[in-house]
Amino acid sequence: MKLISNIVKRLQRRFFDTVTSGNLVYNTCWEDPRIDRELLNLNSSSKILMLTSAGDNALDYLLDDVRHIQCVDINPTQNALLELKKAIFKNGNYALLWDFFGKGRKTGAELIYRQQLRQFLPKQARKFWDKNIHNFSPTATKDSFYFSGTSGKVARTVFNQIHRKGLMQAVNNLLAADSLEEQAYYFHDIEPQLWNPFSEWLIRRHATMAMLGVPASQRKMIEQQYEDGLLEFIRKSLHQVFTELPIKDNYFWRVYLTGHYTPNCCPNYLREDYFQILRKRIHRIKTQTSSLLEALQKSNETYSHYVLLDHQDWMTFTQPDQLTNQWRQILNHAQSDARILFRSAMPEPDFLPDFVFDNIRFHPELTESLHKKDRVGTYESTHLATVL
Ligand SMILES: C[S@@+](CC[C@H](N)C(=O)[O-])C[C@H]1O[C@@H](n2cnc3c(N)ncnc32)[C@H](O)[C@@H]1O
The missing domain is CATH 3.40.50.150 (Vaccinia Virus protein VP39)
Known part of the structure; x- marks a missing residue:
């Protein structure tokens, strides 16, 4: 029995290493x-x-x-992502930055990449984006860069579920709520519908967690603390984030629930006021794989x-x-x-x-x-x- 458990652990680790070393996580x-x-x-x-x-x-x-x-x-792909952001600061403008990383999409992304950005990338980053820049071009089935990469694919699955269950309006209401009371009102409507055999199966899978960048060791840490393991941990985390803290400026959850940021709910680097400041200082950031x-x-x-x-x-x-x-x-x-x-x-x-x-x-x-x-x-x- 111990032998089998060790083999499973080894395979899980190998799978995690494979997912997180060559893919954008x-x-x-x-x-x-x-x-x-x-x-x-x-x-x-x-x-x-x-x-x-x-x-x-x-x-x-x-x-x-x-x-x-x-x-x-x-993971070289993570550095490639930062290098692409740096290239936009160096040779793009604010509108381009917002389209790529605020909206997560830009029609003609491939052309802009070749004409404006590619020459500012180190070789390794160029190799990655030559094959992956299309992730910014909207398609019928994927209209945001934030639904690409391994964690993005999991976000897309959740997004599809929200749509299928007709919950998108409720999610938008939740994200726009003005008070914790209003947040709790919308969240309590949505919460019971989040949990079903499919979502529980998805969460319990090692592959899902590997795609989200959660290794078996971190799962073990969580399982040591929560009787019902990851499910209980995720339920508790969602409850805390959506009912105990203001959601209006929570750009982390917004981007995975909707596929994009808004001008008032985004990371600081995407704020127009900061574009010129960051452009002047961008050379101070170096990446290393x-x-x-x-x-x-x-x-x-x-x-x-x-x-x-x-x-x-x-x-x-x-x-x-x-x-x-x-x-x-x-x-x-x-x-x-x-x-x-x-x-x-x-x-x-x-x-x-x-x-x-x-x-x-x-x-x-x-x-x-x-x-x-x-x-x-x-x-x-x-x-x-x-x-x-
Ligand atoms: C630990 S992960 C966690 C993600 C993080 N919490 C975040 O803010 O997104 C962050 C990054 O660390 C990298 N990483 C993990 N172990 C590393 C190590 N020993 N040396 C360098 N990078 C590592 C992963 O490739 C990943 O891109």
Whole structure:
């Protein structure tokens, strides 16, 4: 029995690695930079090392006039996405940025790409977009870039279900609600219809979670805390996001429920007022395709800030040695008082190697209250540490 369970685990891990190494998984960032900004205290001397994901949060931090942002991702497609955004800042205009990444579609995207953007991309990004730029061209079955990529395909399935059940008007009412009372009213109408044998089957599948970028280790963390596992966790998260926090500016859920942003509900990098500022500073963001550990091993730089997202959850059970080495490197490359920000599916960062706790100080007095305001709402905890 144990043998079979080990084989299943190995296959699940291989499947996850395959999905997340060659496909665009995150077409938008899934962490709330409004919370990050409160915690990071960025300024013109800040040098940040962070994971790329979709690059939105790096663009957000650039608004604080930081000196340098090194974006590292093991998945080359994630860096290709940030490079495409950079290319639009370099050689496009605001209308083009909004069409591509606000609306998620642009008729003639292929032509614009070839004429205006391709030459600004590094080779690896060019290779990816040569084959995938069509994802911005609207078609009868897919009218948004945000319904492409692996997480986008899951979003599309949910979107189709919402349509099929005639819930789109109720969802739009919910997203436009002016008060928590109004939100709760619409959400309670929608909620019972979200749960059915199909949605429960979809959530329980390892493949669905791999497409959303949730590895088995993170599922295990959730299952350790919730009796009914992922289903209970997702129910709780949805309830919190839609009934306890204002939804009007929650661009994270809006884009997956509708396929696009609106001018008043979008990431900061898509706001017209910021376009020229970001254009001037865009050269300060660099991308690098590598594991974080390798990037640090090869680097002679020191950093004032690290933004690790939730990627340590990916390593906890499967790569503990790498996690240990990574922390040695993080500390070696840290400037004095460097700030380290990360999120997790675990309530406490018990998974960190022991020596780390002797070298950093956590700030629950700052993170605990802010975590409750997180618009994404799918993490169990947010942690800020300063290097001693
Ligand atoms: C951990 S994921 C989580 C997504 C995230 N919560 C967000 O904001 O979208 C973020 C990115 O980290 C990358 N990643 C995971 N482990 C990594 C590692 N050891 N080194 C570099 N990148 C890694 C993934 O490819 C992914 O694009």
